[in-house]
Amino acid sequence: MGFLQQADGGTAVKEPCWRGCFSDATFYKRRAKVGDMLIREATRMREIESENAKLKKLLAEAHLNIEALKVASR
Incomplete structure (x- = not known):
């Protein structure tokens, strides 16, 4: 969730993906699933x-x- 919030805060998607050791595809897949959930x-x-x-x-x-x-x- 923190990675999603970072990207929504204006950080480039590649930055949190790099720090979290996961791919851009994983990020987008997770964002599609979780969306704006708390x-x-x-x-x-x-x-x-x-x-x-x-x-x-x-x-x-x-x-x-x-x-x-x-x-x-x-």
């Missing part, structure tokens, strides 16, 4: 995405367990 909104979005990934993993494991039980019961 820092707390972006943080909350990251937390939700992390929780979503964990839930997807749990669901996949549950489906594997169900399939294993079906095979074992045959």
